[in-house]
Amino acid sequence: MRGAVVSLDAAWRDVLSRRAYPAPVRSLLGEAMAAAALLSSTLKFDGRLVLQAQAEAPDAAVRLMVVECDARLGLRATAKLGDSAAGRDGGGLAELLGGGRLVITLDPPDGQVAYQGVVDLEGADLAQALQAYMAKSEQIDTRFVLAADDRRAVGCLVQRLPGHGAAAALWEDASLIARTMSPEELLGLAPHEAVRRLYHAYDLRIFAERAAAFRCRCSRERVADMLRMLGRAEVDSIVAERGAVSVDCDFCHQSYGFDAIDAARLFLVDAAAGPDTRH
Ligand SMILES: [Zn+2]
Numbered sequence: 001m002r003g004a005v006v007s008l009d010a011a012w013r014d015v016l017s018r019r020a021y022p023a024p025v026r027s028l029l030g031e032a033m034a035a036a037a038l039l040s041s042t043l044k045f046d047g048r049l050v051l052q053a054q055a056e057a058p059d060a061a062v063r064l065m066v067v068e069c070d071a072r073l074g075l076r077a078t079a080k081l082g083d084s085a086a087g088r089d090g091g092g093l094a095e096l097l098g099g100g101r102l103v104i105t106l107d108p109p110d111g112q113v114a115y116q117g118v119v120d121l122e123g124a125d126l127a128q129a130l131q132a133y134m135a136k137s138e139q140i141d142t143r144f145v146l147a148a149d150d151r152r153a154v155g156c157l158v159q160r161l162p163g164h165g166a167a168a169a170l171w172e173d174a175s176l177i178a179r180t181m182s183p184e185e186l187l188g189l190a191p192h193e194a195v196r197r198l199y200h201a202y203d204l205r206i207f208a209e210r211a212a213a214f215r216c217r218c219s220r221e222r223v224a225d226m227l228r229m230l231g232r233a234e235v236d237s238i239v240a241e242r243g244a245v246s247v248d249c250d251f252c253h254q255s256y257g258f259d260a261i262d263a264a265r266l267f268l269v270d271a272a273a274g275p276d277t278r279h
Contacts, residue, residue, distance in 0.1 A: 001166045002176055003158045003199075005191040006037045006212070008075070012153040015077050022088045023060055025079055028096060032067045032079045032146020036157030038129075040069040042159060047071060047108040053121060053129075054096040055128070061085040061092055063094045065192045066250075073246035074215030076251040093127045102133050134159075141165075143175045147183030154186045156194060168172045174199070176212040199277035223247050224266055232267045239263050254277070 016129065021029060032051055034253040040049045053065045064080040078244055090094070099121060117137035123129045127144035134142040141160040148154070158178045160171045177198050185223040186194055195206065227235050235258075238245050259265070 001158060001160055001172065002042065004038045004041045005154065005195055005196065006034050006041070006155050008033060008037065008153040008212055009151065011075050011190060011212050011214045012148065013151070014079060014240040016150065021079060022085055024088050024091045024096060025081065025085060026150065027148050028062065028126060029065060029077055029079050030153035031146035031155070032065055033075055034128060034146050034148065035130055035246060036067040036069040038155050040073065041210070042157065043106070045071065045106060049104055050105040050107060052103040053097055053100060054103065055100040055224045057098045059084055060096065060098050061088055063093070070215065073210055073212035075212060076214060076216050079249045093121070093129060094124050099119060102129050106202060114140045141175070142173060143178040145181050145183060145186055147187050149187055152187060156181065156186060172174060179241065216249060216254070218249040218252060218254060220256055227258065227266055234261050235266065
């Protein structure tokens with residue numbers, strides 16, 4: 001069996017400082033951020049893991065939730081809210097999203113094909129939805145405990161290794177133990193303490209801690225590429241209407257402005273350089 005424990009403090013508070021979410025959305029987004037770090041830590045993979053929960057109903061309080069975690073545990077997170085999110089003071093995954101889909105994408109470094117797993121969103125909370133995902137999409141028995149408050153986003157994962165994994169009885173036992181830890185308890189303990197308390201009877205091999213941080217991938221160059229894809233006609237029409245183009249990053253809320261001259265230059269570079277030089 002393998003396990004992982006995550007405790008995000010500054011990385012999580014960085015997300016909260018950039019946008020005010022209603023309390024139940026904060027909890028859910030924090031749980032998703034902890035889950036992305038846990039999943040990423042179990043992969044031997046030099047790319048990005050993207051965890052998305054997409055609501056089906058147009059009147060869902062949370063329409064879309066996206067968390068990304070790179071191989072160095074750089075994380076960013078955002079949620080797109082529906083009108084019914086305002087003033088919500090309770091509710092978990094099932095109440096906030098209703099039905100929908102849970103999508104996990106592994107996005108390798110440039111030039112390789114991404115892997116994507118998609119399952120229906122089911123279960124009362126995100127931990128249950130992820131357990132169902134791991135069972136259906138990856139055929140790996142996994143238990144999650146997730147929790148978040150305004151200070152920390154925490155989580156614990158226990159997994160039966162595929163192939164020559166633990167015997168059924170041993171796995172049942174470890175899985176039951178994980179379920180005895182309440183989210184509140186996990187929030188109150190340091191990661192090592194949580195592992196030792198839960199699995200003191202096991203022969204544990206504890207690996208070194210790794211640091212996680214908030215890290216956004218947005219840049220002026222990426223926004224410029226996106227505007228080029230949108231096309232000259234569209235960009236020109238926005239400039240004609242509003243005098244400039246302004247794009248805000250969904251994750252860090254950095255604003256990127258392109259005035260009429262910047263906007264014209266976007267397409268000049270392309271024309272002058274020719275179609276082949278950007279490859
Ligand atoms: Zn950003």
